[in-house]
Amino acid sequence: MTERPTEVDSPAASADATEAFNRYVIPELEVMYRTARSLTRNQTDAEDLVQDTLLRAFRAIERFDGRYPRAWLLTIMRNANINRARKKRPDLLDDPDLTFERSVDFAETTGPEELVVDPTFDASVTDAFAELSTDFRQVVELVDLNGLAYQEAADILGVPVGTVMSRLHRARKRIRDHLAEHGLDSAAALPRGATR
Amino acid sequence: MKLFKKMRGGLSCDDVMEVLQSYLDGETDTETARKVASHLDECTDCDLESSVYQNIRVSLSTNKAPIDPVVLDSLRQFGERVSRGEID
Structure with a gap:
C-alpha cells in the first residue's frame, strides 16, 4: 500500500x-x-x-x-x-482450506476474567471448545463468537452453507456431550435462565 | 429406544432435535420456528435440551475474546484515510 x-x-x-x-x-x-x-x-x-x-x-x-x-x-x-x-x-496453492490451519488455541486468548457467569459450566464449555478440530472451532468462532449468519460463514470459508451447518451442529453437540460427561448438561441448563 | 414419539406443535421430539440448533440460530423458516416454539412450550424434555444449547451459545459468546479499542480505532482511522484517497 x-x-x-x-x-x-x-x-x-x-x-x-x-x-x-x-x-x-x-x-x-x-x-x-x-x-x-x-x-x-x-x-x-x-x-x-x-x-x-x-x-x-x-x-x-x-x-x-x-x-x-x-x-x-x-x-x-x-x-x-x-x-x-x-x-x-x-x-498451499492447491488447498486453500489449509491456509486456515493455525496453532494458536482459543484458551490462550481467553482469560479467566471473561468467565462471568457460572464458571464451572463456562470452564467446561471452554475446555470442550479448545478440544474441537480446527474446522469445527472455526465455524463456532464465526457464528457463535462473531455473530455471522450461516451463509456469511459459508462465504468467508468458501464452503457450502450445509457444510457450515453440519460442522457447527456437530461441534456444539460435542460440547454438549462434554458437558454431559461432566454432569453439567441438565443441572447447568436452568440457572443461567437463557430465554428463547 | 423410544417406544412412542411425543407429538407437540405438529412435530415429534426427533423432528425438533433435527432443527433445534438452526431454530436457536434464527435460521429456520417462520412456519418451522412457530412449530418448534409450540413444541418447546409443551415438551419439558425438549425445552431442557433447548436450554442446554442456549446456555452453550451464551457461554461461548461470553467468552468472546475482547477487542482492544485502540486496535479498532486505528483500523477506523486507516479506513477513513483510505476513503479520502490518502492511501492506495
Whole structure:
C-alpha cells in the first residue's frame, strides 16, 4: 500500500466513493476484525488482513450495489486471505482450506476474567471448545463468537452453507456431550435462565 | 429406544432435535420456528435440551475474546484515510 501526500497533488477520492465507503464499510469494521482474527489467529496478521480488505473494498466500492455489504466485504476478505496465504506458502496453492490451519488455541486468548457467569459450566464449555478440530472451532468462532449468519460463514470459508451447518451442529453437540460427561448438561441448563 | 414419539406443535421430539440448533440460530423458516416454539412450550424434555444449547451459545459468546479499542480505532482511522484517497 502506498501513502499519498495529503497536500495539493493528492487526487481526491470521489465524494460518492467516500460516502459509500463510510456508509457500507466502516460500520462493519468490528465484524471484519473479529473475522480476520478467526482466520489468521494472530492479531498482527488480522490487522493487515483488515487493511488489505479495506483497500480492496475501496477500489471496488463504486461497483458495489449497496446490497448485503457484510457478505460483500467478507468475500473480499476471503479472497485477500487466500492471496496472502499463497504468498507466504506457495505450496498451499492447491488447498486453500489449509491456509486456515493455525496453532494458536482459543484458551490462550481467553482469560479467566471473561468467565462471568457460572464458571464451572463456562470452564467446561471452554475446555470442550479448545478440544474441537480446527474446522469445527472455526465455524463456532464465526457464528457463535462473531455473530455471522450461516451463509456469511459459508462465504468467508468458501464452503457450502450445509457444510457450515453440519460442522457447527456437530461441534456444539460435542460440547454438549462434554458437558454431559461432566454432569453439567441438565443441572447447568436452568440457572443461567437463557430465554428463547 | 423410544417406544412412542411425543407429538407437540405438529412435530415429534426427533423432528425438533433435527432443527433445534438452526431454530436457536434464527435460521429456520417462520412456519418451522412457530412449530418448534409450540413444541418447546409443551415438551419439558425438549425445552431442557433447548436450554442446554442456549446456555452453550451464551457461554461461548461470553467468552468472546475482547477487542482492544485502540486496535479498532486505528483500523477506523486507516479506513477513513483510505476513503479520502490518502492511501492506495
